[in-house]
Amino acid sequence: MSDEIDALLHDAAALHRFVDFLDLYCRQNSTSQVYVDSAGLFFRYIQELAKGVKAKLEKDVQRATRFPNRLLNIRSEILTIKNYLRLLHTLVKPVADAHTLNIPAPLIDLATHQLGQVDGMDGAKVVILLTPELMYFQRPHTDIKNIARLVEGFVPEASFPSKLGFVELPYSQGPSFFTNLALYHEIGHFVYEELSSSSPPHQGISHLRSSIGTSLRQVTTTTSPQAFAVQVGILESWTQEIFCDLFALRLLGPAFSFSLLEILSLLGLLRDRDYIVFSPTHPASACRLSEHLDLLTKEGWMAAISDVGASAKNLLEHISGRPASQYEMYFDDQHPGPRWLVDAFIAVLPIIRELVKDITGSAAAHVGRFTQWRGPIQAALAEGIVPSVKVDGAVPDPISIINASFCFYLTSIPSLIRTFEGLQPQQVPSLESRSGWTNRLEMWTMKAIEDAQLPSLYSMKG
Amino acid sequence: MPIDPLQTRSQYLSLALFAQKTVSTLIEYVDENRTDSMAAIVQDALGSLKGLEDLSSLTQKRAVAFTSYEHLRTLEQVWSVEERSQAISMLDQLASGDLESDDKKNQAGRLIDLFGRLQNQALWNFEQPKPVSAQVLQQLCQTK
Numbered sequence: 001m002s003d004e005i006d007a008l009l010h011d012a013a014a015l016h017r018f019v020d021f022l023d024l025y026c027r028q029n030s031t032s033q034v035y036v037d038s039a040g041l042f043f044r045y046i047q048e049l050a051k052g053v054k055a056k057l058e059k060d061v062q063r064a065t066r067f068p069n070r071l072l073n074i075r076s077e078i079l080t081i082k083n084y085l086r087l088l089h090t091l092v093k094p095v096a097d098a099h100t101l102n103i104p105a106p107l108i109d110l111a112t113h114q115l116g117q118v119d120g121m122d123g124a125k126v127v128i129l130l131t132p133e134l135m136y137f138q139r140p141h142t143d144i145k146n147i148a149r150l151v152e153g154f155v156p157e158a159s160f161p162s163k164l165g166f167v168e169l170p171y172s173q174g175p176s177f178f179t180n181l182a183l184y185h186e187i188g189h190f191v192y193e194e195l196s197s198s199s200p201p202h203q204g205i206s207h208l209r210s211s212i213g214t215s216l217r218q219v220t221t222t223t224s225p226q227a228f229a230v231q232v233g234i235l236e237s238w239t240q241e242i243f244c245d246l247f248a249l250r251l252l253g254p255a256f257s258f259s260l261l262e263i264l265s266l267l268g269l270l271r272d273r274d275y276i277v278f279s280p281t282h283p284a285s286a287c288r289l290s291e292h293l294d295l296l297t298k299e300g301w302m303a304a305i306s307d308v309g310a311s312a313k314n315l316l317e318h319i320s321g322r323p324a325s326q327y328e329m330y331f332d333d334q335h336p337g338p339r340w341l342v343d344a345f346i347a348v349l350p351i352i353r354e355l356v357k358d359i360t361g362s363a364a365a366h367v368g369r370f371t372q373w374r375g376p377i378q379a380a381l382a383e384g385i386v387p388s389v390k391v392d393g394a395v396p397d398p399i400s401i402i403n404a405s406f407c408f409y410l411t412s413i414p415s416l417i418r419t420f421e422g423l424q425p426q427q428v429p430s431l432e433s434r435s436g437w438t439n440r441l442e443m444w445t446m447k448a449i450e451d452a453q454l455p456s457l458y459s460m461k462g
Numbered sequence: 463m464p465i466d467p468l469q470t471r472s473q474y475l476s477l478a479l480f481a482q483k484t485v486s487t488l489i490e491y492v493d494e495n496r497t498d499s500m501a502a503i504v505q506d507a508l509g510s511l512k513g514l515e516d517l518s519s520l521t522q523k524r525a526v527a528f529t530s531y532e533h534l535r536t537l538e539q540v541w542s543v544e545e546r547s548q549a550i551s552m553l554d555q556l557a558s559g560d561l562e563s564d565d566k567k568n569q570a571g572r573l574i575d576l577f578g579r580l581q582n583q584a585l586w587n588f589e590q591p592k593p594v595s596a597q598v599l600q601q602l603c604q605t606k
Contacts, residue, residue: 143472150479213521227602331596
């Protein structure tokens with residue numbers, strides 16, 4: 001046997017062992033833990049892929065013996081497939097960690113249900129990953145899906161599940177509720193990517209993309225494809241961020257804005273000097289929150305919560321009040337970027353707003369229902385009761401529960417503590433106490449949205 | 463540019479797979495006279511390379527490859543402008559089918575070499591995913 005064939009056999013055997021492990025790991029976890037359905041689809045894909053890769057490796061070894069002059073190509077092929085498995089390897093463990101004891105499963109179920117009502121997203125599912133980063137991400141599933149499609153040409157046994165998105169939650173936030181509302185923004189990325197890569201392409205997204213190109217060509221003079229690709233990439237990142245914010249707001253209402261402010265504050269990203277700065281990946285907070293305020297005002301939410309005197313609401317109004325003329329762009333702390341990119345982006349904003357409104361028609365949150373249910377929900381919370389209340393035989397919808405609970409969290413935790421701990425009005429509750437009651441409030445809210453979904457879950461399963 | 467390393471690596475890997483698909487199809491043709499998927503693969507490669515001549519195609523991302531910074535960077539690293547023209551010309555000839563079989567196989571052999579180099583460079587960049595530095599970004603976004 002030649003050294004080259006021997007080296008190929010060595011590579012192939014190492015990959016064989018690697019996929020064997022992934023297969024076993026997915027098999028063990030899917031039987032020992034309970035997951036939301038989508039994780040099972042992903043695990044099954046990995047197992048089918050493992051089987052297919054092993055079959056391919058056997059064929060590669062035979063091919064190398066028949067055509068030894070192609071050994072280098074075959075080794076590159078094996079390396080490429082191995083690298084795909086390396087990418088998947090980074091996803092498998094965070095998916096396995098996200099079993100139902102570690103994630104807010106009722107919220108995921110609700111988000112998945114709403115996602116299915118979005119134009120073009122029927123049957124879509126979200127796989128949750130727990131990340132060690134204190135940050136919410138949407139794994140760019142389009143890239144993985146495109147790669148999976150190419151891999152399918154070599155490993156036909158495994159077909160990547162359609163309309164499957166990946167959203168990462170920080171592991172520390174897994175069981176909490178209010179900050180996890182941010183996952184709606186990440187689901188927005190999934191929707192944007194899915195509609196962008198659909199066949200035929202989604203008309204609204206195609207229009208948005210050509211508008212980005214038109215707007216950019218009016219300000220750039222570059223003829224370099226590489227430079228143009230970078231400029232498009234920046235504009236597309238900003239576009240997606242605003243798209244995702246508006247998407248989350250349409251589905252959730254003001255609770256999303258409050259959740260975002262909580263996270264930005266937790267991450268230390270709410271610094272006055274940064275409000276107006278666009279980075280290569282994100283629009284300025286002032287721009288984002290001005291879009292929030294605009295949508296919430298137009299859809300009647302700001303009027304519905306006008307009596308809420310929370311600092312979060314004041315902060316939203318304060319940051320969004322910075323005029324667009326003050327916006328700046330920086331590549332990092334030291335390198336200023338071109339303001340004309342910001343101008344090109346601002347020209348596209350009306351198209352993003354219109355697109356989000358179009359695709360979220362039937363999935364949108366309903367301010368009228370919130371106004372109707374807010375009183376009974378908050379009354380239940382004030383008495384320490386899960387707000388699965390009934391009024392005239394009807395139960396509140398999950399979105400009203402979320403918004404009413406969030407407003408309660410922002411304004412009424414001290415009075416809740418006083419009621420149950422018997423503190424005097426002038427006494428300040430301890431941080432531990434505040435934290436404990438916030439946990440309770442989140443649990444009541446989560447239980448209530450689980451209850452509110454039961455009828456639709458059972459009618460869905462017939 | 464603070465981007466997700468997985469996203470950058472995915473881009474390099476998708477290019478490696480695109481090149482691999484092209485190489486495998488051409489090898490099947492040269493070694494075994496199999497042409498099952500050759501027309502489609504040649505068209506994908508041709509469409510992607512010709513798409514570089516029209517910047518607006520980068521916003522629509524209709525081509526299979528060369529619509530992202532990572533793909534374009536790799537292409538510039540490994541092929542000269544002349545080689546890119548040669549590849550387009552050879553793919554055009556393979557697509558038109560107006561070559562004698564031996565000539566066709568010679569062209570296919572040369573393309574295997576070019577796309578093999580592209581695949582290997584993409585695999586190298588996958589191992590060393592360098593995000594675009596702020597300085598390079600600044601240069602790329604300068605106007606005249």
